[in-house]
Amino acid sequence: xxxxxxxxxxxxxxxxxxxxPIKISKQYTSNQRWEIYEKLTKDxxxxxxxxxxxxxxxxxxxxxxxxxxxxxFEDFKINPFFRTKRRQQKLYCDCGxxxxxxxxxxxxxxxxxxxxxxxxxxxxxxxxxxxxxxxNQGMTKVDLALDELLxxxxxxxxxPEDLWQEYCFMLYQNRKLKNPYLPDEKLTKRLADFRLAxxxxxxxxxxxxxxxxxxxxxxxxxxxxxxxxxxxxxxxFSDALEKDVEAFLHQYKIFLQKDxxxxxxxxxxxxxxxxxxxxxxxxxxxxxxxxxxxxxxxERLAQDQRFIQxxxxxxxxxxxxxxxxxxxxxxxxxxxxxxxxxxxxxxEKKQKSYELQKETVPRPKIVSEKKWExxxxxxxxxGTMAVLKHLEREGYQLSDEQQEALHYYRxxxxxxxxxxxxxxxxxxxxx
Numbered sequence: 563x564x565x566x567x568x569x570x571x572x573x574x575x576x577x578x579x580x581x582x583p584i585k586i587s588k589q590y591t592s593n594q595r596w597e598i599y600e601k602l603t604k605d606x607x608x609x610x611x612x613x614x615x616x617x618x619x620x621x622x623x624x625x626x627x628x629x630x631x632x633x634x635f636e637d638f639k640i641n642p643f644f645r646t647k648r649r650q651q652k653l654y655c656d657c658g659x660x661x662x663x664x665x666x667x668x669x670x671x672x673x674x675x676x677x678x679x680x681x682x683x684x685x686x687x688x689x690x691x692x693x694x695x696x697x698n699q700g701m702t703k704v705d706l707a708l709d710e711l712l713x714x715x716x717x718x719x720x721x722p723e724d725l726w727q728e729y730c731f732m733l734y735q736n737r738k739l740k741n742p743y744l745p746d747e748k749l750t751k752r753l754a755d756f757r758l759a760x761x762x763x764x765x766x767x768x769x770x771x772x773x774x775x776x777x778x779x780x781x782x783x784x785x786x787x788x789x790x791x792x793x794x795x796x797x798x799f800s801d802a803l804e805k806d807v808e809a810f811l812h813q814y815k816i817f818l819q820k821d822x823x824x825x826x827x828x829x830x831x832x833x834x835x836x837x838x839x840x841x842x843x844x845x846x847x848x849x850x851x852x853x854x855x856x857x858x859x860x861e862r863l864a865q866d867q868r869f870i871q872x873x874x875x876x877x878x879x880x881x882x883x884x885x886x887x888x889x890x891x892x893x894x895x896x897x898x899x900x901x902x903x904x905x906x907x908x909x910e911k912k913q914k915s916y917e918l919q920k921e922t923v924p925r926p927k928i929v930s931e932k933k934w935e936x937x938x939x940x941x942x943x944x945g946t947m948a949v950l951k952h953l954e955r956e957g958y959q960l961s962d963e964q965q966e967a968l969h970y971y972r973x974x975x976x977x978x979x980x981x982x983x984x985x986x987x988x989x990x991x992x993x
Contacts, residue, residue, distance in 0.1 A: 580720075582719070582768050586765070596662070598715065609759040609761055612755075614638065617704045621700040622700075634667065635666075635667055636666045637665075641653040655678055657682065666678075680701055711764065715762060720760070733799075737818065737897070742781065743777050751807050753771060792889065795890050824896070826870055828868065833869055841878075844863060877895075927957050929960055940952075
C-alpha cells in the first residue's frame with residue numbers, strides 16, 4: 563500500500579473493498595429501457611435526460627444530419643404519460659401523433675420550431691431516406707450508451723465513492739507538488755454530477771478516473787513533499803469541490819499555474835514585497851471590521867487595486883478570514899503568491915523576535931558614588947576578583963574610569979601580596 567493510501571485509509575476506513583464491472587454487453591428493448599427509467603429518482607432521471615441530450619446534440623453535430631436543411635437540433639423531451647389516460651403534459655408530433663420521445667428542431671433563420679418523433683424527420687424536414695435512417699441509427703447508439711447506465715443501476719451498482727475519495731485526496735496533494743498534474747476538468751465535472759444524483763458511472767469513466775489517480779501518483783513519486791497534511795483541511799477542500807464543482811475547477815487550474823499572468827490584471831508582472839506588505843496590512847485591517855462593513859470595504863479594495871484579479875483578491879481575503887495566516891491559508895491560495903506572503907511574515911516574525919529579545923535582556927545597573935565606596939571597602943576585605951564576580955551576578959556595569967581604576971588597583975594588590983616582606987613594608991609607606 564502506498565503512503566497516500568495509508569493516510570486515506572486512516573482518515574476514512576473502508577468496510578468492504580467493492581469491485582466495479584469491467585465490461586457489459588446488454589441491450590434493452592424500448593419497453594425494458596422505459597421500465598428501468600421509471601424506477602429512477604427525479605434527480606437520476608434529470609441526469610440521464612441531460613446526458614441523453616448531450617449525446618444527441620453531439621451526434622447531430624458530428625454527423626451533420628441536417629446540413630442540407632435550414633434546421634438544427636435544439637432539444638428532446640420524454641413523455642412520462644405515454645399511452646396513458648392522462649392528457650396533461652403529454653408530448654405530440656406536429657402531425658398530432660403521441661410521442662414517447664419528442665425531438666425539437668429549430669430554424670436559425672426564422673426561429674420557428676418543429677416537434678417531431680424519431681420516425682418523422684423525413685416526413686416533416688424533407689431529408690433523404692438515407693439521412694433519416696442515419697438519424698435512427700445514431701439515436702439507437704445513444705440508447706445503447708444509456709443502456710450501460712441503466713444496467714449498472716439495475717444491478718445495484720453504486721457510485722464508486724471510494725475511488726472518488728481517492729481522486730479528491732490526490733487532487734488535494736497535487737496542489738503541493740512542484741510540478742502538479744492538470745486534471746481532466748470535463749471528467750471531474752461529469753463524475754461530480756453523477757455522484758450528486760447517486761448514479762453509477764460509465765465503465766470508461768471509472769477507468770479514466772483510475773488513470774487520473776495514477777498520473778498524479780507518478781508526480782508524487784518524484785516529490786519529497788509529505789503527504790499527510792491535516793484531515794480537517796482535506797475535508798474543507800472536498801466540501802469546496804462538492805459545493806460548486808465548476809468554480810472549484812476553474813480556481814484549481816489557475817492556482818496550479820506558476821505564471822503571474824494567470825492571476826494578474828496587467829502584464830503578469832511579479833509583485834514586489836511592498837505589495838504583499840500592503841496586502842497583509844489590508845487583510846488585518848478589514849478583519850477587524852464588523853459584518854457588512856467588512857465585506858463592502860474589501861469588495862471596494864478588490865476593484866480599486868490594479869495588481870491581481872478582483873475575484874482572486876476576494877478569495878484570498880475569504881481564506882484569511884477563515885484560517886488566518888495558518889497552514890489552511892497557505893494550503894489554499896495560488897502558489898505564485900505563497901512565497902510573497904511567507905517572506906513578509908517571516909520578516910515580521912524575525913523583527914518581533916529581535917524586539918522581544920531586547921525587551922527581555924535586563925538593563926545593567928550603574929555603580930553610583932555610594933556603591934563605589936562600598937565596593938572600595940569590599941575590595942580591601944575580599945579582593946578585586948571576588949568583588950567583580952559579585953558585580954556581574956548583580957547586573958552592575960562599571961564605567962570606563964571605574965574599570966581602569968580597578969585595573970591599576972589589581973596591580974598594586976598583586977605587589978601588596980608579594981612574598982617579600984620588605985617590599986610590602988616599603989609599598990605600605992608609599993600609600
